[in-house]
Amino acid sequence: MLSRLITGTLRGAAAGAAGTTALNAATYLDMVVRGRPTSTTPEQTVEAISEAAGVSVPGEGEERDSRLSGLGALSGITAGVGTGAILGAARALGLRPRLLVSSVLATTGALAGSNGPMFLLGVSDPRTWDSAAWLSDVVPHLAYGVTAAATVIAMDPE
Numbered sequence: 001m002l003s004r005l006i007t008g009t010l011r012g013a014a015a016g017a018a019g020t021t022a023l024n025a026a027t028y029l030d031m032v033v034r035g036r037p038t039s040t041t042p043e044q045t046v047e048a049i050s051e052a053a054g055v056s057v058p059g060e061g062e063e064r065d066s067r068l069s070g071l072g073a074l075s076g077i078t079a080g081v082g083t084g085a086i087l088g089a090a091r092a093l094g095l096r097p098r099l100l101v102s103s104v105l106a107t108t109g110a111l112a113g114s115n116g117p118m119f120l121l122g123v124s125d126p127r128t129w130d131s132a133a134w135l136s137d138v139v140p141h142l143a144y145g146v147t148a149a150a151t152v153i154a155m156d157p158e
Contacts, residue, residue, distance in 0.1 A: 005092045011155045012088015012148075013081050019106065019148030020080030026140035036136070041124050042072025048121035079113035084148045091156055099149055107145025111137070 031038065046068055050057050057067050087106050097105070115137070118124040129137070 005089060008092020009085045009089045012091070012152050013085040015088060015148045015151035015155065016081040016084015017077075018151045019084055019110070019144040020077055022147035023076075023080060023110070023140045023144035026143040027136075030136055030139065039136075041118050042076055043068040044123045045118050045121060046071040046075060048123055049117070052121065076114065080110060080144060080148075083109040083113050083144075084152065087148060088152050091152060096156070096158070099146075099153060102149035102153060103142075103145040105145075106148040107141050110141045110144045110148075114141070 030036065043065075047057065057064055057071065059067055083106060086109060087102065090105075115124070115126055119126060126134075126137075
């Protein structure tokens with residue numbers, strides 16, 4: 001049973017990495033099509049976490065900004081891979097919904113993993129977003145959810 005759980009978790013992490021790639025591609029495509037700038041909320045979230053933890057991000061000016069940008073991107077990758085790992089672990093434990101339900105679960109998990117910390121730390125409040133902001137957030141997360149779910153299902157030997 002433990003071996004099955006570990007294998008499922010690793011499959012899920014790989015599916016989460018695939019989903020994260022799809023999310024990033026959808027986000028960058030949106031930026032190209034609409035000519036919109038990149039979001040700064042990942043960096044702001046990292047900064048809020050570091051302040052809450054009492055740990056400073058080293059450097060000043062552009063050097064510090066670059067570190068925040070890198071940490072923001074890494075936090076997104078971590079959320080995506082982690083959400084996938086949970087999805088894979090759940091499949092290993094017997095929860096095997098079809099693609100639609102798995103996609104909704106993965107999308108919801110990814111949205112919670114990215115927007116939850118931003119909301120809790122006061123960086124952003126999704127309740128105040130307009131439809132364009134929601135579209136910019138939901139569409140890439142849907143790409144994540146469908147890709148992660150399809151990948152983890154395809155790797156499931158059962």
